[in-house]
Amino acid sequence: MSATARIACAPQYRRALARANEVRLARAELKREVARGDRGAAEVILTAPWETESMTVSDLLMSQRRWGLTRCRKVLAQIPMSENKTIGSMTERQRRALAAALARCQSSGGPESRMVASPATAALAAA
Numbered sequence: 600m601s602a603t604a605r606i607a608c609a610p611q612y613r614r615a616l617a618r619a620n621e622v623r624l625a626r627a628e629l630k631r632e633v634a635r636g637d638r639g640a641a642e643v644i645l646t647a648p649w650e651t652e653s654m655t656v657s658d659l660l661m662s663q664r665r666w667g668l669t670r671c672r673k674v675l676a677q678i679p680m681s682e683n684k685t686i687g688s689m690t691e692r693q694r695r696a697l698a699a700a701l702a703r704c705q706s707s708g709g710p711e712s713r714m715v716a717s718p719a720t721a722a723l724a725a726a
Contacts, residue, residue, distance in 0.1 A: 625650035652687035
């Protein structure tokens with residue numbers, strides 16, 4: 600029996616490092632978009648792009664302007680959901696519940712309402 604080894608183009612650790620850097624940069628850009636208000640957190644939760652697979656819910660929520668750990672915990676306590684839950688592991692029902700909770704924050708007229716969700720994402724959450 601002859602064993603042949605396939606030589607990869609780069610060592611495994613370098614491929615892993617490159618992938619980690621790619622994910623890190625994509626998440627940073629996503630967080631900047633959420634902070635600027637270009638994308639709503641509810642929209643990101645409902646669409647679940649590839650870069651959010653292993654991202655925690657609290658990490659995304661706290662990327663919004665004026666959102667800290669306390670506000671994040673209050674919203675997640677309404678569902679209830681752990682702040683360490685990853686977006687990739689959320690069920691469709693959990694996604695819609697969280698998007699609806701974020702839409703309620705927006706409709707309450709609080710200071711966080713400017714950055715949370717758009718009317719389109721509120722309609723998606725209700726569907």
